[in-house]
Amino acid sequence: MKKNIYIIFLAITSALCFISCNDEWENEQFVQMASFKAEPNDQGVTPSYLRYNPEGKVRFNLPIIISGSTPNNKPRTIHIGLDPDTLARLNHEEYGHRQELYFKQLDKKYYSMPETIEVPAGVSTVTVPIEFTLGDLDQVEKWVLPLQILDDPSYDYKANPNKNYRRAMLRITPFNDYSGEYGGTLYKIYLDGNNSEPLTLNNHRTYVVDNKTIFLYAGIRDIDYTDRKNYKVFIKFTDDVIDIQKKKLQIWSDNTANNKFKVGADQSYYTIEEAWDPKLPYLKHIYITLYLSYEFEDYTTVPGQRLKYKVEGTLSMQRDLNTLIPDQDQQIQW
Secondary structure (H helix, E strand, O other): OHHHHHHHHHHHHHHHHHHHHHHHOOOOOOOOOOOOOOOOOOOEEEEEEEEEEOOOOOOEEEEEOOOOOOOOOOOOEEEEEEEEHHHHHHHHHHHHHHHHOOOEEEHHHHOOOOOEEOOOOOEEEEEEEEOOOOOOOOOOOOOOEEEEEOOOOOOOEEEEEOOOHHHEEEEEEEEEEEEEEEEEEEEEEOOOOOOOEEEEEEEEEEEEEEOOOEEOOOOOOOOOOOOHHHHEEEEEEEEEEEEOEEEEEEEEEEOOHOOOOOOOOOOOOOEEEEEOOOOOOOOEEEEEEEEEEEEEEEOOOOOOOOEEEEEEEEEEEEEEEEEOOOOOOEEEEO
16 A cells, blocks of 8 residues: 555656646746847958949848747847947957057948837847948948947847847948959069069958959058058959950059059950859859959058069959859858
8 A cells, every 4th residue: 555655656746847847948948138140250340241233222131139948929129229339449459559450330321221120029030121332332441330239128128248149240341243352372472673482472352343343452462551542453354355264354553653553464364164063063163263464563661662563373262152042142152
């Protein structure tokens, strides 16, 4: 008899524990908070790629997520605002007192966005539509749109306190079919009078001018040179055929009077090849190769002296497209 009572007692206890465990998992395990989905890179900004469109607006959808282990249980109105203070701290941490290298806040004339976004009950992810108009944006500067999720006791949500979730430092990056980062190991930069090995950089970043034109900085300069605006090399992709693979490039500078830019003796050209990935049949590779030949003078590095450079060689870029994505602008795997 005692044995039967003991068995019954264990069965009741086990059932109560089971019910208790089930009830526990029905409750919220993680606090529901509003967060941006905007993972920063090692500079603390989030690259935001926007297809160049000189005639109209380009929309960028910034995700907002309501975190938690259970679905969002009520409608919420998320408030969004600018965050210049965090951008100022980021600049100081990244560049110290070198203000000429700072990220700059994007001017209001280049974008529009709502101040609030509605998150319906039962929905955990929405997007903030940001309309950009960047036709005349000067990409010599490093533009950032600094955003934050605003918090107030009267709001029907709590902003995630983690700065990388509550804030989004959007590094505005327009692109076209030819812009991006090119490998430069075969791009030779010769200093006049120096018989040693030429200078090279592993990578050269190019920037959009229009749908058929990009620019890069001459020689070894990049976006962190304070005098970079004096050494832009413009590259236009033409349809003029050289042979079955090569087409002509037009190259020039907008500061020839000072940097003495001159097109080299060899014709600059480009090639484009496409190939499907052998293991991932939906992945398309586009290979763009530029051959450039030009000369210029560095008149700013050493006051009173002009350093003559000759540049020739190839830059190469691989762009990967995920063709399973119907929107062609979203196919690019950055």
